[in-house]
Amino acid sequence: MSFKSLIFIICISLLAACQSTSEQAGTAQEKAKDEEVTLRFYSYNLGNAAHGTGTQMLIDEFMKEHPNINIEGVPVPIAEVNSRIHADVVAGNSPDIAQMGFNAADSIVNEMKAIPLESIASEKELEEHFEGFSPNAVNLGKLNGQTYGLPFTISTPVLFYNASLFKQAGLDPNQPPKNWGEVKEYALAIKDATDASGIQIASDSYDWIIQALIASNGGQVVSDNRKEVTFGSDEAIESIKMWQDLVQSGAHSKMTYEEAKEAMFQGKIGMFLLSSAVQSTLIDSAESGGWELRSAEMPGFGEQQSRPTNSGSGLFVLSDDPVKQKAAWEFMKFVTSERGYTIITSEIGYLPLRPEIVKDPEYLQEWAEKNPLIQPNLNQLERLTPWTSYPGENYSNIEKILVEAVRKATFTDGDVKKIMQDAQLRAQDLVK
Numbered sequence: 039m040s041f042k043s044l045i046f047i048i049c050i051s052l053l054a055a056c057q058s059t060s061e062q063a064g065t066a067q068e069k070a071k072d073e074e075v076t077l078r079f080y081s082y083n084l085g086n087a088a089h090g091t092g093t094q095m096l097i098d099e100f101m102k103e104h105p106n107i108n109i110e111g112v113p114v115p116i117a118e119v120n121s122r123i124h125a126d127v128v129a130g131n132s133p134d135i136a137q138m139g140f141n142a143a144d145s146i147v148n149e150m151k152a153i154p155l156e157s158i159a160s161e162k163e164l165e166e167h168f169e170g171f172s173p174n175a176v177n178l179g180k181l182n183g184q185t186y187g188l189p190f191t192i193s194t195p196v197l198f199y200n201a202s203l204f205k206q207a208g209l210d211p212n213q214p215p216k217n218w219g220e221v222k223e224y225a226l227a228i229k230d231a232t233d234a235s236g237i238q239i240a241s242d243s244y245d246w247i248i249q250a251l252i253a254s255n256g257g258q259v260v261s262d263n264r265k266e267v268t269f270g271s272d273e274a275i276e277s278i279k280m281w282q283d284l285v286q287s288g289a290h291s292k293m294t295y296e297e298a299k300e301a302m303f304q305g306k307i308g309m310f311l312l313s314s315a316v317q318s319t320l321i322d323s324a325e326s327g328g329w330e331l332r333s334a335e336m337p338g339f340g341e342q343q344s345r346p347t348n349s350g351s352g353l354f355v356l357s358d359d360p361v362k363q364k365a366a367w368e369f370m371k372f373v374t375s376e377r378g379y380t381i382i383t384s385e386i387g388y389l390p391l392r393p394e395i396v397k398d399p400e401y402l403q404e405w406a407e408k409n410p411l412i413q414p415n416l417n418q419l420e421r422l423t424p425w426t427s428y429p430g431e432n433y434s435n436i437e438k439i440l441v442e443a444v445r446k447a448t449f450t451d452g453d454v455k456k457i458m459q460d461a462q463l464r465a466q467d468l469v470k
Contacts, residue, residue, distance in 0.1 A: 073106065074106045074107075074108070075106065075107055075361055075362055076107075076108040076109075077107065077109050077110065077134040077135055077362060077366055077369065078110050078133045078134050078135075079097070079111050079112060079133065079134065079369075080112045080114050080119060080123060080135075080137065081093060081111055081112070081113065081114065081137040082114055082116035082351075084111045084112070084113035084114075088315075088318065088387075089191070090113070091385065092381055092384075092385030092386035094111065095381050096372070096378060096381050097109045099372075099377070099381070100368075100369055100373070103372065104369075104372075107368060107369065112133065117243075119138060120142050120434065123136055123150055123356070124145070124149060127150045127356065132150070132356045133356055134356060134362045134365075134366055135353060135354065135355055135357070135366040135370070136353070136356055137190055137191075137352070137353055138187075138351055139244075139352075139425070140178050140179070140187065140189075140350075140351070140352055140425045140427065141246065141425050141426075141427050141428075141437060142427060142433060142434070143179075143186070143427040144181070144428065144430065145427070145430075145431060146186065146187070146354055147181050147182070147186050149431060150356060151356065151358075152186045152187070152356055153354075153355040153356065153357070153358070153363060154184040154186055155186070155188070156184055156185060158363045158367045167371055167374075170376075170392045170394060171391055171392055172391050172392070172393055172419045172422070174419055174421075174422035174424075175389075175419065175422065176189070178348060178352065178422075179352050181427075186352075186354060187352030187354045188370045188373075188374045189348075189350070189352050189374070190350065190351050190353045190373065190382070191315075191350040191351050191382060191386060192348050192350040192351075192388055192389050193313040193314040193348065193349050193350055193387075193388055193415060194250075194336065194346035194347070194348060194389070194419070194422060195240070195246075195250050195312065195346050195347070196311070196312065196314050196317075196333050196334075196335075196336070196414055196415050197214065197215075197309055197311050197333065197336060197414070198302070198309070198311075198317075198320055198331060198332070198333050198411075199211070199308060199310070199331075199332055199333070200234070200302075200307065200308050200330070201331070202328075202329040203232055203305070203329070204224075204308070206228075206231055206232050207228045207230070207231040207308070208231065209224055209227055209228070211332060214332070214334035215309075215334075216335075216337060216338065217337050217339060217341070217342075218284075218338075221284070221289070221309065221337050222237075222284055224236065224237075224309065225237040225290065225308060225309065226287065226289050228308035228309075229288060229289065233306070234305070234307055234308055235291040235301065235306065235307045235308065236289045236290065236291075237284060237289055237290050237307075237308060237310070237311075238290060238291060238293065238298040238301075238302065238307050238309070239251075239281060239284075239290065239310075239311045239312075240295060240298075240312035240313070241294075241295050241441075241445060242295045243438070243441060244349070244437065245259070245437050245440050245441050246347050246348065247312070247347070247349075248278075249347045249423075249425060249426060250345065250346050250347035250423065251280075251281065252273065252277050252278075253423045254277065254336070254338055254342065254343075254344040254346075255273045255276055255280075255342075256273045256342075257271045257272075257273030257277065258271075258426070259274070259428075259440065260426050260428060264429045265469065266469070267428070267465040268462070269440055269458060269461065269462055269465070270458045270460075270461065270462030274458060275455050275459075276339075277339070278448065278454050278458060279454045281447075281448045282447055282448045282451075282454055284448075285448050285449060286451065290448075291307070298310065299312075299316065302320065302323075303319065303320065303327075304323070304327060305324070305327045305328075305329040311336060311337075313349045313350070314388060314389070314412070314415050315349070315386075315387055317387045317411060317412075321411070331411065332411070333412075333413075333414050333415070334414050335417055335418055336418065343421060344418075344421075345423045346421065346422060347422075347423050347424070347426075348422060348424065348425050349425065350388060353370050353373065355367070355370070374391070374392075375392075376401050377401070379391055379402075380395060380401045380402050380405075383402060383405070383412070384402065389412075389416065389419065390416075391419075393416055396416065428469070429469055430469055430470040432468035432469070432470065435468055436468050436469070439461050439464055439465045440461060440465065442461075443457050443460075444458075
């Protein structure tokens, strides 16, 4: 056999092998698309009475459109979801897809081994899906230049206020406060003229509103290189001093978060900065209690606009099975589609991260016209600051240190600077 003939045969063999590989890849893609598959979906929404119905509606509509994909929803309490998933991953029994908060992003990627969407979908697919998305919202799921999560249930801090109390205090409900100085003034007026508290800032076990306050004053909680905790900075200290002053002046109550929510539902608080997750309950409470509910954007410091941070969650793929990954991507696409966000907003109360659908009669136009409370939340998407995750496996302990330090600083007459800087030092020791 001549040398040229040998080369020809080798080339033909290589071409056939390439064609076979291509056919196998195509077959795998079709298999992922058409094969019956069951996905275990861990969701803390499913375990929540207020949010479970809307979340189940998303699942049911998706399965109706994709009869080959069964979504097995697993309700997990929000306080346990990260630890439960982490333990299941270690045990080799991870869910296929999960709803988790972006404050855990570092751990989700590095410890729970979330799959980047770039390895599941093509660049073109991702670009097409993100068309119409709020650009700031898309960035929430990115870490180290890759997209690991799709934003699912998201809110920014909204200033809900009782317009009836405004009127009783001689305040114009059409002119809500724009900065924290005005908030204090309005709150004291409400307190003096009524038997209600003036202002409440949500202070639960998460730090997203704390991060929003710090960011709005020019600070941040983690350095750009993600190696240093920075919530002991001058900007952070000043923002927490403002909160402490509200409490010490009597403008802000000393109620717990749960007590304050109940008081707001009863019409006994003038203003409350918190998530839109409770918006539907607030609407029902106002209607039954005979008081008028309105909403405004998060106040800023002085002349600066606020820089709201997001609360809420994203959807993350954890399965290492290519077929399940493709099926999970189909589910994520539906949930974050125009129809998906229509359900999320109208049935659950979170933001439509495709903002144009509030102008579309096929989706949310009619609902938005009847629910103007959503507008401040939508406006804030344009200057959304991501909820920062802390580096390393101790992220939740670092968050706890900050939350407890702020609670101590605001609800006592302690030295805010010392409290915050001591907290920063303790948190830094946990960064690995």
